[in-house]
Amino acid sequence: MNKQIILKQRPEGEVDSNTWVLQKVAIPKPLVGEVLVQVNYISLDPAMRGWMNDSKSYIAPVDLDAVMRAGTIGTVIEANGHPQFVVGDVLTGWGGVQQYFTTNGEGHFKVDTSMVPMQKYLGALGMPGMTGYFGILEVGKIKEGEVVLVSGAAGAVGSVAGQIAKIKGCKVVGIAGGPKKCQYVVETLGFDACIDYKNESVYKGIKAHCPKGIDVYFDNVGGEILDAALAQLRREARVVICGAISQYNNKEAIIGPKNYLSLLVNRATMQGMVVFDYAARYKEAGMQMGMWMMEGKLHTEEDVYEGIEQFQNTYERLFTGEKRGKLLLKIIEE
Amino acid sequence: MNKQIILKQRPEGEVDSNTWVLQKVAIPKPLVGEVLVQVNYISLDPAMRGWMNDSKSYIAPVDLDAVMRAGTIGTVIEANGHPQFVVGDVLTGWGGVQQYFTTNGEGHFKVDTSMVPMQKYLGALGMPGMTGYFGILEVGKIKEGEVVLVSGAAGAVGSVAGQIAKIKGCKVVGIAGGPKKCQYVVETLGFDACIDYKNESVYKGIKAHCPKGIDVYFDNVGGEILDAALAQLRREARVVICGAISQYNNKEAIIGPKNYLSLLVNRATMQGMVVFDYAARYKEAGMQMGMWMMEGKLHTEEDVYEGIEQFQNTYERLFTGEKRGKLLLKIIEE
Numbered sequence: 001m002n003k004q005i006i007l008k009q010r011p012e013g014e015v016d017s018n019t020w021v022l023q024k025v026a027i028p029k030p031l032v033g034e035v036l037v038q039v040n041y042i043s044l045d046p047a048m049r050g051w052m053n054d055s056k057s058y059i060a061p062v063d064l065d066a067v068m069r070a071g072t073i074g075t076v077i078e079a080n081g082h083p084q085f086v087v088g089d090v091l092t093g094w095g096g097v098q099q100y101f102t103t104n105g106e107g108h109f110k111v112d113t114s115m116v117p118m119q120k121y122l123g124a125l126g127m128p129g130m131t132g133y134f135g136i137l138e139v140g141k142i143k144e145g146e147v148v149l150v151s152g153a154a155g156a157v158g159s160v161a162g163q164i165a166k167i168k169g170c171k172v173v174g175i176a177g178g179p180k181k182c183q184y185v186v187e188t189l190g191f192d193a194c195i196d197y198k199n200e201s202v203y204k205g206i207k208a209h210c211p212k213g214i215d216v217y218f219d220n221v222g223g224e225i226l227d228a229a230l231a232q233l234r235r236e237a238r239v240v241i242c243g244a245i246s247q248y249n250n251k252e253a254i255i256g257p258k259n260y261l262s263l264l265v266n267r268a269t270m271q272g273m274v275v276f277d278y279a280a281r282y283k284e285a286g287m288q289m290g291m292w293m294m295e296g297k298l299h300t301e302e303d304v305y306e307g308i309e310q311f312q313n314t315y316e317r318l319f320t321g322e323k324r325g326k327l328l329l330k331i332i333e334e
Numbered sequence: 335m336n337k338q339i340i341l342k343q344r345p346e347g348e349v350d351s352n353t354w355v356l357q358k359v360a361i362p363k364p365l366v367g368e369v370l371v372q373v374n375y376i377s378l379d380p381a382m383r384g385w386m387n388d389s390k391s392y393i394a395p396v397d398l399d400a401v402m403r404a405g406t407i408g409t410v411i412e413a414n415g416h417p418q419f420v421v422g423d424v425l426t427g428w429g430g431v432q433q434y435f436t437t438n439g440e441g442h443f444k445v446d447t448s449m450v451p452m453q454k455y456l457g458a459l460g461m462p463g464m465t466g467y468f469g470i471l472e473v474g475k476i477k478e479g480e481v482v483l484v485s486g487a488a489g490a491v492g493s494v495a496g497q498i499a500k501i502k503g504c505k506v507v508g509i510a511g512g513p514k515k516c517q518y519v520v521e522t523l524g525f526d527a528c529i530d531y532k533n534e535s536v537y538k539g540i541k542a543h544c545p546k547g548i549d550v551y552f553d554n555v556g557g558e559i560l561d562a563a564l565a566q567l568r569r570e571a572r573v574v575i576c577g578a579i580s581q582y583n584n585k586e587a588i589i590g591p592k593n594y595l596s597l598l599v600n601r602a603t604m605q606g607m608v609v610f611d612y613a614a615r616y617k618e619a620g621m622q623m624g625m626w627m628m629e630g631k632l633h634t635e636e637d638v639y640e641g642i643e644q645f646q647n648t649y650e651r652l653f654t655g656e657k658r659g660k661l662l663l664k665i666i667e668e
Contacts, residue, residue: 058599227590241598256561256590264575264606265392272598 005097043071123326124300132160144169152220230259301325377405457660458634466494478503486554490660564593635659
């Protein structure tokens with residue numbers, strides 16, 4: 001049987017036990033030209049929260065009674081005359097939260113797992129890594145010697161963005177929750193400093209570590225932390241709006257950045273990004289990041305939980321912060 | 335005697351009768367290398383509110399007990415061996431809210447009043463006009479065929495920004511307060527439409543006049559109108575943050591744009607500007623705008639009140655909206 005997580009009810013605020021149900025259906029048969037994929041890992045991403053809202057966004061909402069959308073990596077276990085994919089191929093794409101799916105291959109890409117473990121293709125070599133890469137380089141436009149601040153610094157996106165800024169010769173300060181994560185950000189990821197937003201004033205932390213202000217702020221969180229950063233921008237600073245995890249579960253209107261007029265005073269720019277726009281350049285970025293990984297310059301981690309039954313518990317870690325690096329759920333039953 | 339308006343107390347919220355006092359001092363004598371200028375007009379600008387706050391900004395605050403800062407245009411009535419300026423020259427610069435001042439000429443520029451009346455140098459050919467020009471062209475980066483929304487459309491900055499967008503082949507929708515101003519924006523300034531924020535929903539007005547959304551929003555007001563615009567951005571839209579008059583008198587923290595995540599969804603950019611950064615190009619812009627004025631493509635108006643005693647009443651019109659075009663106070667007593 002194929003276990004699937006189905007979206008039953010759109011959450012208001014946080015997800016609860018009515019949001020999803022686990023259902024078992026027959027394992028589908030691949031039609032001619034299709035393959036059957038067994039899912040190895042699914043990716044858990046803050047963006048999932050937005051996909052459940054019935055509102056216009058950069059991607060259509062997940063339909064009610066449909067399989068919950070998720071990035072996946074899986075293995076072809078049956079091929080029915082597919083022009084390109086054969087049994088044993090490892091595919092990454094939008095398989096959803098389920099154990100098996102069939103596909104004609106559209107939106108799925110074969111990856112090479114001879115050099116890197118497959119789960120990296122959902123992390124540093126997948127959407128989060130691409131987001132960090134293009135966000136910090138193309139939107140942040142970092143230059144050597146600049147001061148870069150990154151929130152969600154221990155996470156899948158922020159850890160990549162910050163390490164790339166270090167590689168490019170910037171001073172990099174992270175923001176993360178708790179002493180353990182901050183230690184990881186500085187000692188393992190090599191940031192110059194890390195502000196523990198759970199135990200200290202972010203405003204004062206920025207002032208202490210960036211006394212001349214910030215040239216680039218890479219924002220994954222929104223809310224008060226965004227305001228603290230805006231208050232300390234330098235002239236012609238860039239603020240990369242990559243996400244706003246502090247606001248995703250708000251039932252009411254989200255809280256806007258009250259310090260946005262710092263953009264005026266400092267002739268600064270706040271720009272949003274969606275990683276899909278850079279799809280034509282994923283390969284180039286993947287090769288560059290793979291090289292940095294092999295050279296030991298780019299450290300990437302996955303935090304892996306197991307079993308489709310654990311989907312909701314694992315998802316909730318995104319918002320409680322109880323995870324480090326890329327959050328994954330191992331689906332295949334070994 | 336020289337009548338001056340002195341900043342006596344920093345306002346919290348709106349200015350009141352304790353903010354300024356009028357004082358009379360002797361008319362100063364120009365030192366060697368200086369000129370004595372009799373002020374013809376002073377410029378009233380929303381930015382004045384910010385200059386009175388004791389906080390870091392793009393320009394130092396006005397000191398307590400100092401003459402209130404203002405842009406001026408005035409006539410040299412005495413020259414004490416100035417290397418450049420002679421009696422009869424008309425100078426624009428930061429003379430402040432007073433009838434006479436002396437200067438060594440730093441920050442003051444001689445203007446040619448043979449072709450245009452001198453008050454234009456505080457309006458379309460001064461800071462407001464330059465702000466509209468560089469804001470819409472350099473920050474807004476308008477392209478032919480785009481949809482441009484301008485708040486404060488009947489004002490000194492917005493009227494220029496919007497008319498330039500029309501000249502460049504954009505569809506231009508204004509936002510202004512009251513039917514008279516809206517009529518002026520459409521019939522006299524030639525905008526395609528104007529939304530009356532005092533009598534209709536700005537959100538619905540944008541939806542009606544910009545059914546496919548906005549490519550460029552030129553914001554002079556902030557607050558709810560900014561949010562209504564953000565909600566209706568197109569892909570890769572640009573939001574020019576030129577001012578936020580709705581927020582300048584807030585005693586509490588200003589209200590941030592709760593729809594700022596539209597920047598993310600739409601890969602849009604919000605960028606602040608300060609006109610001083612374009613000082614090296616004022617002349618080029620002035621020549622271009624002068625040409626458009628002579629060709630009848632750029633309509634500019636001043637709303638002139640009279641007498642330094644009327645300073646506070648006139649200033650308050652900036653915030654009540656009871657003015658049209660560039661707000662000026664005529665200082666010289668004829």
